[in-house]
Structure formats: C-alpha cells, structure tokens
Amino acid sequence: MTDEVLRTENLARAFGGLQAVAGVSLSLYAGKVTALVGPNGAGKTTTFNLITGNLRADSGAAQIRGKPIMGLKPWQVARLGVARSFQDLRLFTHMTVRENVLAATETASWFWQPGGGAARRAREDRAARALEATGLAALANARAVDLAYAERKFLSMARILAAEADIWLLDEPASGLDLASRLRFGELLRGATARGVAICLIEHNLDVVTELSDRIAFLDQGKVLAEGDPQTILRDPALAAIYFGDRPQEAA
Structure with missing residues (x-):
C-alpha cells in the first residue's frame, strides 16, 4: 500500500506489572479505514493514547509523514493533523453545540484568536459545515448536555470534521447507535476517506467493522497478532x- 501517513514501531507501555502495549507496529494510510479489533484489555485505547501523547511510551517510535512524534504533547500532535474521539466523548456539556464545534477550530488558547474577523468567519463556516454534515444544524443553539446519546456522538464527530484533520483516531464511535444513525456515521467515514483522510477505528461491533474497514489489525495482550482484510481476519x-x-x- 502507498500513502502511509502514520506509523508506529514497537510501541510499548507498562503499568506496574501489567504490560498494556507490548511492541505494537501499525501503519495508517490515506483514504483507508483501519480497524483495531481485539478483546477488552487488548491495548487498543492505550495505543491511541501513546500515539496522541496522552501517555508516554516506555519504548518504541511513532511518526507522522516521516516526522517523529514521540515526546510531543497532545496539542502538538493535534497540530500535525491528528484528531481523535474518546469513549466518554468529553464534550463541553454546558456549552452549546455550535460552541463545542467552534472550540475545535481555535488555533490557540488565547481569549482573542489571531487572524481577525476574516479568520473568525472562516472558523464559523467550518463549524456550520460540520454541523450540517452531522445533522446537527437545527440543534446548534442547544446545550450539549441536553442532546440525546446519538446526537452527542455526532457532536463528537462534528468537532473532528471542523478541525479539518487528515488522520482520525476514533474510539468506539458507533457504539450505541441505532441502524439509521449507524448508516449516517458510515456516510461520514466514506466521505472522509474519499477526501484522503486516514482513519483508525476501535470498534466492538463486528458488523460495523466489516461494513467500514479496509484493513484490520487484531490485538491481544498488547500485541498485533494478525493484520489483513476484514473477511480473512x-x-x-x-x-x-x-x-x-x-x-x-494454559496447562497448569
């Protein structure tokens, strides 16, 4: 495969006596969905945390388009074009839907963002497009805390869309979605990969994995046991x- 945009090599991380990740080597490709599959505790979310800088690796390496990223802070990794979702969503619950999405477009933590009015209008346009794409435009002024569960899931996706990242790390984004919402989620992913976005998906629903992924990496006990097309794996x-x-x- 070509257009490799992210690569990890022998990533490892232990928590005391527990080896959560034990030498994970993984590649993500532009325009492709790679699913991380494995039982609970296999090391999938920890691998995401190591890539994004939320955890420091004990050993190993990772790079984005040839640039080493080990040791970078999460905001620095995000600036390289990486966006992620979390199992617990981590929304700003008492902010509006629009405000949640706009927050993903800010370029700094300053109260006044650089670029003036033109940059502000560009951010607002990005947020509006993301809300339209996720079906949330009519709820732009609702508080995140008042949304239904599926709507909160799509708000998390709207923030990723508005960030205009080209590498998405999605941690169980389709869990709990009804069929109609799941189909809409699939359309979002297909639209993103058509634009060249590289997606890595942690998902326990194997129907979703089969429908959406191009490749599977099967993890167990912190190791990649197999990689290949979904049907084979x-x-x-x-x-x-x-x-x-x-x-x-195992024998006693």
Whole structure:
C-alpha cells in the first residue's frame, strides 16, 4: 500500500506489572479505514493514547509523514493533523453545540484568536459545515448536555470534521447507535476517506467493522497478532476464539 501517513514501531507501555502495549507496529494510510479489533484489555485505547501523547511510551517510535512524534504533547500532535474521539466523548456539556464545534477550530488558547474577523468567519463556516454534515444544524443553539446519546456522538464527530484533520483516531464511535444513525456515521467515514483522510477505528461491533474497514489489525495482550482484510481476519477461528473469550487454557 502507498500513502502511509502514520506509523508506529514497537510501541510499548507498562503499568506496574501489567504490560498494556507490548511492541505494537501499525501503519495508517490515506483514504483507508483501519480497524483495531481485539478483546477488552487488548491495548487498543492505550495505543491511541501513546500515539496522541496522552501517555508516554516506555519504548518504541511513532511518526507522522516521516516526522517523529514521540515526546510531543497532545496539542502538538493535534497540530500535525491528528484528531481523535474518546469513549466518554468529553464534550463541553454546558456549552452549546455550535460552541463545542467552534472550540475545535481555535488555533490557540488565547481569549482573542489571531487572524481577525476574516479568520473568525472562516472558523464559523467550518463549524456550520460540520454541523450540517452531522445533522446537527437545527440543534446548534442547544446545550450539549441536553442532546440525546446519538446526537452527542455526532457532536463528537462534528468537532473532528471542523478541525479539518487528515488522520482520525476514533474510539468506539458507533457504539450505541441505532441502524439509521449507524448508516449516517458510515456516510461520514466514506466521505472522509474519499477526501484522503486516514482513519483508525476501535470498534466492538463486528458488523460495523466489516461494513467500514479496509484493513484490520487484531490485538491481544498488547500485541498485533494478525493484520489483513476484514473477511480473512474475522473468519480466522483462532482469532475468533480469542475475541469471544474461548482461548485454550494454559496447562497448569
């Protein structure tokens, strides 16, 4: 494959005696969806945290378009074009929907943003397009705390769209969505990959994985056990046994 935009090499991180990530090497490609699949505790979210600088790796390396990113702070990684979602969404619950999205477009933490009125209008246009794309335009003035669950999920996606990042790390973005919302979510991802966005998706719903991913990396106990196309990986009986908790018991 070509157009590799992000690569990790032998990322590792332990928490005391627990080796959460044990040498993960992974590549993301422009215009492709890569799904991280594995049982609970496999190290998927920790891998995201290591890439984004939310956690420091004990060892290993990561780069974006050839630029090393280990040791960078989360905001510095974000400036390189990486946006992510979280399982707990992390919305500004008492801000409006529009304000939540606008926050993702700010270029600094200053009260007054650089660029003047033209830059402000450009940010507002980006936010408006993101709200329209996610079906939230009519709720722009509602508080995030008052949204339904699926609407909060799409607000998280609207912030990523407004940030105009070209690498998306999505942690269970489709969990809890009904079928209609899931289909709309799939349209968002397909539109993004058509624009060349590289997406890495953590998802436990294997129907979503099959529908949306181009590649799967199967993690277990902090290691990548297999990589390949969705049908090959999901039909592997040994991997299925691990995923569903039916791994053989080790001899005493």
